[in-house]
Amino acid sequence: xxxxxLIDLTKCIGCGSCAVxxxxxxxxxxxxxxxxxxPDAKLHDLNWTVVSLHTVDDSRKEPVWRYVKQQCFHCQEPxxxxxxxxxxxxxxxxxxxxxxxxxxxxxxxCMIACPFDIPKYEWSKRIPHVTKCQxxxxxxxxxxxxxxxxxxxTGALQYGDRSQLLAExxxxxxADSKYVDYIYxxxxxxxxxxxxxxxxxxxxxxxxxGMSNTALPAYTNKFVTKTPVIAAGWGAxxxxxxxxxxxxxxxxxxxxxxxxxxxxxxxxDKTGGKREDHES
Ligand code: SF4
Ligand code: SF4
Numbered sequence: 541x542x543x544x545x546l547i548d549l550t551k552c553i554g555c556g557s558c559a560v561x562x563x564x565x566x567x568x569x570x571x572x573x574x575x576x577x578x579p580d581a582k583l584h585d586l587n588w589t590v591v592s593l594h595t596v597d598d599s600r601k602e603p604v605w606r607y608v609k610q611q612c613f614h615c616q617e618p619x620x621x622x623x624x625x626x627x628x629x630x631x632x633x634x635x636x637x638x639x640x641x642x643x644x645x646x647x648x649x650c651m652i653a654c655p656f657d658i659p660k661y662e663w664s665k666r667i668p669h670v671t672k673c674q675x676x677x678x679x680x681x682x683x684x685x686x687x688x689x690x691x692x693x694t695g696a697l698q699y700g701d702r703s704q705l706l707a708e709x710x711x712x713x714x715a716d717s718k719y720v721d722y723i724y725x726x727x728x729x730x731x732x733x734x735x736x737x738x739x740x741x742x743x744x745x746x747x748x749x750g751m752s753n754t755a756l757p758a759y760t761n762k763f764v765t766k767t768p769v770i771a772a773g774w775g776a777x778x779x780x781x782x783x784x785x786x787x788x789x790x791x792x793x794x795x796x797x798x799x800x801x802x803x804x805x806x807x808x809d810k811t812g813g814k815r816e817d818h819e820s
Contacts, residue, residue, distance in 0.1 A: 554607035
């Protein structure tokens with residue numbers, strides 16, 4: 541059954557625990573130049589989720605702070621998946637859109653296709669990959685909550701079956717007039733696994749409004765099938781990229797093996813004479 545997360549923005553206090561948990565679980569470096577909370581927080585290859593601060597007016601026209609946790613929406617029909625010719629992205633049975641770096645040829649077409657501008661690229665790395673939230677797919681496959689959800693101290697993040705979360709969102713809105721009568725993610729681009737409730741209009745919090753309710757892959761497929769010349773050229777280019785990527789990964793492994801061997805030769809005491817192990 542398709543899983544999801546319902547984010548109640550009225551409950552978020554901006555503590556950033558979710559962003560820290562994400563970094564720790566996914567072993568992402570902390571870098572002061574790339575804030576993961578506050579007014580300048582932005583998704584980045586080191587920040588798979590951020591909590592951005594927005595100053596908005598409430599219903600009495602008083603300025604108030606609201607915090608928005610951002611990450612991949614995990615679309616039900618993901619444009620990134622349909623744009624990826626090398627099958628480096630897939631939507632699994634739990635509804636998580638996951639990325640396989642070893643299959644990626646680095647074309648970055650997924651970055652162009654994503655309607656929410658989510659995937660980022662490791663521009664500073666020697667062997668860069670695309671990065672984004674993986675919905676903690678290994679944790680949810682093991683029956684656990686995503687790392688970010690499990691640490692939220694206010695219950696602003698609820699994890700569960702998407703259909704039940706949708707029903708819960710509608711119940712919350714009907715029971716309390718402070719909420720905007722809209723669940724962001726219910727219908728956008730065919731529906732997303734991560735959905736939001738808010739007491740402030742979504743457009744004031746930086747959400748993209750007026751998006752199509754039709755899944756974007758329908759458009760992507762149409763474009764590809766109606767332009768066979770482009771498709772053929774693209775296929776050839778990707779094949780070349782695929783060979784290049786495989787060769788690049790093989791060379792990187794080889795360099796790393798040579799470095800380890802050299803280190804072992806320079807420091808025979810520290811390696812305890814285990815050089816043969818590296819070479820085997
Ligand atoms: S939000 Fe973007 S990256 Fe995430 S599943 Fe949808 S299209 Fe893919
Ligand atoms: S689901 Fe996992 S990878 Fe995605 S934002 Fe939460 S902790 Fe990060």
